[in-house]
Amino acid sequence: MIEVNSVSKSFGRLKALDNVSFKVYNGEITGYVGLNGAGKTTTIRIAVGVLPPDSGDVLIDGLSVTRDKKKASERIGWVPELPIFETDFKALDYYVYLAGYYGIPPTEAKRMGREALEMLGLGDALNMKLAAYSQGMKKRFALAVSLINDPPNFIFDEVLNGLDPKGIVFFRDLAVKFKKQGKAVLFSSHILSEVEGIADKVVFIHKGKIIGVYMMSEIVNMAKPSLIMKIDRVEESLSILEKYGRVETRGEYVVVSGLNASPSVIVKELVESGFSVQEVRSEERSLEEFFFNLIRGKGE
Numbered sequence: 500m501i502e503v504n505s506v507s508k509s510f511g512r513l514k515a516l517d518n519v520s521f522k523v524y525n526g527e528i529t530g531y532v533g534l535n536g537a538g539k540t541t542t543i544r545i546a547v548g549v550l551p552p553d554s555g556d557v558l559i560d561g562l563s564v565t566r567d568k569k570k571a572s573e574r575i576g577w578v579p580e581l582p583i584f585e586t587d588f589k590a591l592d593y594y595v596y597l598a599g600y601y602g603i604p605p606t607e608a609k610r611m612g613r614e615a616l617e618m619l620g621l622g623d624a625l626n627m628k629l630a631a632y633s634q635g636m637k638k639r640f641a642l643a644v645s646l647i648n649d650p651p652n653f654i655f656d657e658v659l660n661g662l663d664p665k666g667i668v669f670f671r672d673l674a675v676k677f678k679k680q681g682k683a684v685l686f687s688s689h690i691l692s693e694v695e696g697i698a699d700k701v702v703f704i705h706k707g708k709i710i711g712v713y714m715m716s717e718i719v720n721m722a723k724p725s726l727i728m729k730i731d732r733v734e735e736s737l738s739i740l741e742k743y744g745r746v747e748t749r750g751e752y753v754v755v756s757g758l759n760a761s762p763s764v765i766v767k768e769l770v771e772s773g774f775s776v777q778e779v780r781s782e783e784r785s786l787e788e789f790f791f792n793l794i795r796g797k798g799e
């Protein structure tokens with residue numbers, strides 16, 4: 500479990516993080532979403548113990564990253580936003596070398612490394628020098644390395660950036676596997692739709708402050724299209740409309756949001772039940788609109 504408790508951090512006069520708190524429970528995949536410069540990487544660097552907070556703390560399975568850094572960081576796998584591997588080592592050899600730290604014998608490490616790197620689309624670059632890897636390739640390599648010691652918590656910083664569709668499927672399957680194993684998974688992105696289909700929960704950060712925590716199912720529901728209609732006998736129609744989503748009245752209009760059926764199905768049932776539907780229109784709301792509305796709601 501990852502607990503970020505009242506973390507603040509300034510760089511000179513810039514308050515990069517202002518009292519940031521959230522939790523990532525075991526068996527839960529949490530997306531960390533914010534625009535460029537919102538404070539995601541700063542939070543993550545503090546959570547993995549490479550940057551000290553000005554105040555607050557992060558607990559990894561109850562261990563403080565500031566007071567018990569070594570033990571806490573052993574319990575966390577981390578893929579940085581921009582991994583640096585400026586070594587002349589060849590990729591597979593370096594993987595085997597790192598696996599040695601965790602007591603994995605070379606033959607076993609070679610088998611594991613080959614399998615992980617091939618899964619991540621690096622099968623043709625096993626014997627290429629890491630320094631010659633592109634940034635996207637280094638990211639994939641860092642992902643393979645973070646898996647070596649099978650820690651109970653993972654933090655991935657913009658991990659989808661740099662993966663091709665096959666790599667994205669690999670990451671999604673991996674996250675689901677971790678969830679089933681009861682691990683806590685946090686992964687950041689600046690695109691909300693990118694975390695859909697992977698995250699159970701989304702923590703939104705904007706200008707260093709947490710502006711909302713939502714279950715993905717809530718977000719998807721709120722982002723679904725709404726149906727706006729003018730009907731006679733609104734009160735009587737509610738028993739029908741409430742089957743299809745959340746119902747509210749807006750002046751002389753009735754709005755059904757979070758639709759679970761197509762507008763034509765709903766209108767057909769109303770008409771067949773004897774209601775007179777005078778006006779119908781639907782309103783789309785994308786995931787990104789949800790995100791921008793959230794930001795606007797915080798004084799933007």
Ligand SMILES: Nc1ncnc2c1ncn2[C@@H]1O[C@H](COP(=O)(O)OP(=O)(O)OP(=O)(O)O)[C@@H](O)[C@H]1O
Nearest residue numbers: 510515533534535536537538539540541542580689
């Ligand atoms: N070492 C540093 N020195 C000075 N300013 C920094 C430093 N690291 C981060 N910042 C500033 O802190 C703010 C938050 O940056 P951070 O990298 O955490 O954002 P982010 O949400 O990860 O953005 P991105 O999606 O672009 O990676 C930004 O304004 C950034 O310029």
